[in-house]
Amino acid sequence: MRILFSSTPAFGHLLPMLPLAAAARRDGHETALLSHPSMAGVAPMPLLPAGPSLPEALEDVARRSGVDAMQDAAGPVEFFIESRVGLGARAALAAATDFRPDLVVADQVDHLGPLAAAALDVPWVAHGAALPTDARLAAALDRAAAARFAQYGVVPTAPLAYLDPWPESLLREGYALPAERIAIRPEPHSDDTDAWTRPRFAEDRPVVLVTLGTVVEDSVALAAILDSLAELGVNVVVAPHRASDAEGWQGDSDRVHFAGFVPMRQLLDGVDVVVSSGGAGSVLSVLSQGLPMVLLPMGLDKPVNAARAAEAGAAVVVDSPEQIAPAVTRLLTDRATADGAAAVAKEIAAMDPPEEVLALLTRRLGWTKP
Numbered sequence: 289m290r291i292l293f294s295s296t297p298a299f300g301h302l303l304p305m306l307p308l309a310a311a312a313r314r315d316g317h318e319t320a321l322l323s324h325p326s327m328a329g330v331a332p333m334p335l336l337p338a339g340p341s342l343p344e345a346l347e348d349v350a351r352r353s354g355v356d357a358m359q360d361a362a363g364p365v366e367f368f369i370e371s372r373v374g375l376g377a378r379a380a381l382a383a384a385t386d387f388r389p390d391l392v393v394a395d396q397v398d399h400l401g402p403l404a405a406a407a408l409d410v411p412w413v414a415h416g417a418a419l420p421t422d423a424r425l426a427a428a429l430d431r432a433a434a435a436r437f438a439q440y441g442v443v444p445t446a447p448l449a450y451l452d453p454w455p456e457s458l459l460r461e462g463y464a465l466p467a468e469r470i471a472i473r474p475e476p477h478s479d480d481t482d483a484w485t486r487p488r489f490a491e492d493r494p495v496v497l498v499t500l501g502t503v504v505e506d507s508v509a510l511a512a513i514l515d516s517l518a519e520l521g522v523n524v525v526v527a528p529h530r531a532s533d534a535e536g537w538q539g540d541s542d543r544v545h546f547a548g549f550v551p552m553r554q555l556l557d558g559v560d561v562v563v564s565s566g567g568a569g570s571v572l573s574v575l576s577q578g579l580p581m582v583l584l585p586m587g588l589d590k591p592v593n594a595a596r597a598a599e600a601g602a603a604v605v606v607d608s609p610e611q612i613a614p615a616v617t618r619l620l621t622d623r624a625t626a627d628g629a630a631a632v633a634k635e636i637a638a639m640d641p642p643e644e645v646l647a648l649l650t651r652r653l654g655w656t657k658p
Contacts, residue, residue, distance in 0.1 A: 289312075289317045289318070289390045289391060289650065289653075289655050290317070290318045290319075290320075290387065290388060290389045290390050290391075291309070291312050291317050291318070291319050291320075291389060291390065291391045291392075291393060292319075292320055292321075292322055292336075292384060292387055292389035292391070292392045292393070292401065292404070293305055293308075293309050293319060293320070293321050293322065293331075293333070293392075293393045293394075293401075294321075294322040294323065294380075294392060294393070294394040294395070294398050294400055294401025294402075294404070295321065295322070295323045295327065295394070295395045295398055295401075296323070296342075296368070296372065296395055296397060296398050297323050297324035297326050297327050297339065297340075297341055297342050298342055299330070299569070300417055300418075300501065300567055300568060300569045301395040301397070301398065301417050302321075302323065302327055302330060302331065302395070303330075303417075303477045303569055304395075304415065304416070304417040304453055304474060304568075304569060304572070305393060305395060305415045305417075306330075306331050306477065307475045307641075307642040308393065308415065308451070308472065308642040308645065308646060309321075309331060309333060309393075310642070311641075311642040311643045311645075311646045312646055313332075313333070314643075315643070315646060316657065319333045320333055320334045320335070320336050320387050320389075321333050321334070321335045321336065322336045322338050322380060322383060322384065322400060322401060322404070323335065323336075323337075323338065323339065324337065324338070324339055324340065324341045324342075324344075325337045325341075326341050326342070336383035336384070336386075336387060337379065337383070338376045338379040338380035338383050338400055339372050339375060339376025339379070339380065339400055340371060340372065340375045340376060344375075345357070345367055345371040345372055345375070346358070346367070348371040348374075348375060349363070349366045349367050349370070349371050352366070352370070352371075353366050353370075357371075358587065358588065359587075364397070364425060364428075364429065365428050365429060365432045368397045368398070368399060368429060369399060369429060369432040369433050369436055370432065370436070372398075372399065372400065373399050373400060373403065373433065373436045373437075374436065376400050377400065377403055377436070377439075377440055378440075380400040380401075380403060380404050381403065381404055381407055381440065383404075384404035384405075384407070384408060385404075385407075385408065388408075389404075389405075389408070389410055390410060390653070390655070391410065391411055391412065391413070391649070391653065392404060392405040392410060392411070392412035392413075393412070393413050393415050393451075394412055394413075394414055394415065394447075395414075395415055395417055396414050396415060396416045396417060396418065396420075396421060396450075397421070397429070399429075399433045399436075402414075402433070402444065402445070402447070403433075403436075403437055403440070403442060405445065406437065406442045406443060406444055406445045407440065407442045409445075411447075411448045411653060412445070412447050412448065413447050413448050413449045413450070413451055413467075413649065414447045414449075414450045414451065414466055414467065415451045415472075416450065416451060416452045416453055416454065417453070417568055417569065418568040418589045418593075419454055419458075419459070419463065419568065419589065419592060419593065419596070420450075420452065420454075420459070420463035420464065420465055421463060421464055422462060422463060422464070423462060423463060423464035426463075426464035426466070427464070430444070446466065446467060447466050447467040448467060448649070448652065448653075449467050449468050449469075449470045449649065449652075450465050450466055450467045450468065450469050450470065451470050451472045451645060452465075452469050452470065452471055452472065453471075453472050453473070453474035453572055453639075454474075454572065455471075455575070455632060455635045455636050455639065456471070456635070457600060457632065457635055458596040458597070458599075458600055458632070460596075470640075470645060470648065471639045471640060472639065472640060472641075472642060472645045473576075473636060473637070473639040473640060473641045473642070474572040474573065474575075474576050474636060474639075475553075475573075475576065475642075476551070476552035476553040476556060476573035476576060476577065477551045477552045477553060477569075477573070478551050478552075478553040478554070479551045484547065484550045484551075484554055486525075486554075486557065486558060487525065487545035487547075489523040489542065489543065489545070490542040490543070491523075491542075491543075493521055493522050493523045493543070494521075494522045494523070494560040494561070494620055495522065495523045495524075495525060495558055495559050495560050495561075496517060496520075496522045496523070496524050496525070496559070496560065496561045496562070496563060496616060497524075497525050497527065497555055497556065497559045497561075497562045497563065498510070498513055498514070498517070498524055498525070498526045498527070498562075498563045498564075499526075499527040499528075499555070499562070499563070499564050499565075499570055500528065500564070500565045500586065501564065501565050501567035501569070501570050509584070509586070509609060510526070510528060512608075512609035512610070513563060513584070513609045513612055514526070514539055514544060515539070515609070516609050516610055516611075516612040516613040517563075517612065517613055517616065518539055518540065518543075519613045520613055520616060520617060522543070522560075522616065522620075523543050523544075523545075524543060524544045524545070525545050525547055525555065525559070526544060526545065526546045526547060527547045527548065527549065527550055527555055528546065528548065552569070552570070552573045553573075556573065556574065556577050556579065559579060560579075560620065561579065561580055561581070561582065561616050561619050561620060562574045562579050562580070562581045562582070563581070563582045563583075563584070563612055563616065564581055564582075564583055564584075565583070565584055565585065565586040565590055566583045566584070566585040566586065566590035566591065566593045566594040566597075567590060567593070568589060568593055571583075571593045571594075571596075571597055571603075572636075574629075575597065575602055575629060575632045575633060575636060576633060576636045576637075577633060578626075578629045578630040578632070578633030578634075579626075579629055580602065580603065580604075580619045580625040580626045580628070580629045581597060581602065581603040581604070581625075581629070582603070582604050582605075582606060582612055582615040582616055582619065583597060583598070583603050583604070583605050583606070584605075584606050584607075584608070584609065584612065585605065597632075600628055600631075600632050601624065601625060601627070601628025601629075601631070602625060602628040602629035602631075602632050603625065603628075603629075604618065604619065604625060
C-alpha cells in the first residue's frame with residue numbers, strides 16, 4: 289500500500305506521525321511526505337514539496353490580512369487555510385497525483401493532504417498532535433476549507449478515523465472530533481542515526497532537562513530559567529531549537545550543557561525533572577516516560593497542555609522563570625508529582641502502539657498483503 293503523510297512544516301506537527309510512518313515501512317508499505325522542503329531529512333522517506341514554509345506562511349498572513357497568526361483569533365483560519373492551501377494546493381494536487389496514494393495521513397490541522405485525498409477519491413485519516421481542536425475553531429476551519437477546496441472543484445470528504453495520541457484522562461469536553469477516535473500511543477522522537485552522546489558532568493547531581501520546544505525562540509526567558517536553576521545543586525541539559533537561543537548567557541559550564549536539537553528519546557534518558565514551555569510534543573513525550581515536569585506555558589495551546597498535565601498530577605505550572613527553581617526543588621524532594629507522572633505513563637503504555645493502529649486501518653480498508 290502507498291501511504292502519503294501530509295504535515296504542516298513544523299516539527300510539532302510532523303514528529304508525532306513518524307512512529308506510524310516507521311511502522312508502515314517495517315510492514316512493507318511505501319511512504320512519502322507531503323510538506324515544505326524544510327522538512328526534508330526529518331523523516332526517512334521521500335519528500336513531495338508543497339505549500340509554504342512556516343515563515344513564508346506567517347509572512348503571507350500578515351501581508352494579506354494584517355493578522356498575527358500566532359495570537360489573533362482569526363490566525364488559524366488565515367494560516368492553515370488561506371495561506372497554506374491558497375499557496376500550496378496546486379503543488380499538493382500534482383504531487384499526490386504522481387504518487388498515487390492508497391491512504392493519506394494528515395496532521396490534524398493540515399488541509400493539503402485532505403484536499404488531495406478528496407480530489408483523488410482515496411481515504412484519509414487525521415493524526416492528532418495537540419489536544420483535539422476546539423469545536424468552534426474546528427467548524428471555522430471546515431467552512432474555510434470547503435470554500436477553498438471548491439476553487440479546485442473538490443468537495444471535502446470525512447476522515448476514516450482520528451488518531452489521537454493524548455491519553456483519555458487528559459481529554460475534556462468541548463472539543464470536536466472529525467471521526468471516530470482511535471487512541472495511538474505517543475512516542476518520543478528518536479533517530480538511530482543521531483550520534484549525540486550524553487554529557488559527563490563534573491559532579492553527580494540530579495539532571496534537569498530544559499527545553500522550550502521547536503517554536504519558542506526566547507533567549508531572555510531561557511537565560512532567566514538557567515539563572516533560576518543556578519541556585520540549585522543540579523546538572524542541566526539545555527535543548528534550544530537553535531544554538532543562538534542561548535547566546536549571551538554566562539554561567540557554570542561544568543553544570544550546564546547545551547545540546548541543540550537532539551531527538552527527545554535520547555534527551556530524556558537519565559533525566560530527573562523536565563522544564564518545558566508546554567508544547568504538545570514535549571508534554572506527551574515526557575509523560576510517556578513518567579517524568580515530572582515544571583511547565584512555563586509560552587503561547588498558543590501551551591497553557592491548556594500545561595493545565596491538563598497539572599490536573600493529572602504530573603506537572604507543576606509556574607508563571608515566571610524565577611519560580612522554576614523552587615518548583616524543581618519541590619519535584620526533587622516530594623514524590624507526589626513523580627507518582628502522578630508514572631500513573632499517566634502507565635495509561636499511555638496501555639494505548640495501542642502504531643503497529644496495531646496500522647493493522648486496524650488496513651483491515652478497515654480491506655487491504656491484504658500481496
